[in-house]
Amino acid sequence: MQIKWLKGTDDLTDAYKIRFKVFVEEQNVPADIEIDDIDGIAHHLVVYQDGIPVGTGRVFEQGGRYYLGRIAVLKEYRKQHIGSLIVKLLLQKAFEWGAEEVHIHAQTSALEFYKKLGFIPYGEPYDEAGIGHISMVAYRKK
Known part of the structure; x- marks a missing residue:
């Protein structure tokens, strides 16, 4: 397994391939958003297995808050802990940047997955791109 970090100005083709397959084709998220x-x-x-891009995610800071998002693993590579690895690495990056807490707009179907990784839900569930979501937060361990 290989892990590649990219900045937004880099070539994101491999990340986009995974995201389109998972979000647009599988979950019917409109391609234009x-x-x-x-x-x-x-x-x-981007996580690669045998040179094939199989998982992706992003981390960013906006308005003084840190967020994870667009976390996706190709269907045939799920249940191999790739998603957990992605989340842990993205959290680590945010905490290295100085985040005390990191937020995510989690699909409600992934609520338990994120809870196991230390995220706590808050607020009411809401719709995003036709999919149920809930806001969650993870805190830096003291």
Whole structure:
């Protein structure tokens, strides 16, 4: 397994391939909202297995808050702890930047996954791109 960090100004082709397959094709997120302005300021992570891009995610700071997002693993590579690895590495990056807390807009179907990784839900569930979401936060360990 190889891990590659990219800045928003780098070639994000591999990250986009994974995101389109998971979010647009699998979950029916409209293609025109999958790529956004955040991509240009975020740091992106791509996980490769045998040279194939299989998972991705991004971390960014906006308005003094740190966020993770666009976390996706190709269907045939799930249940191999790649998603957990991505989240842990993105959290580590945010904490290295000085974050005391990191937020995520989690799909409600992934609530338990994120809870196991230390995230705590807050607020009411809401709809984002036709999919149920809930805001969650993880705190830096003291």
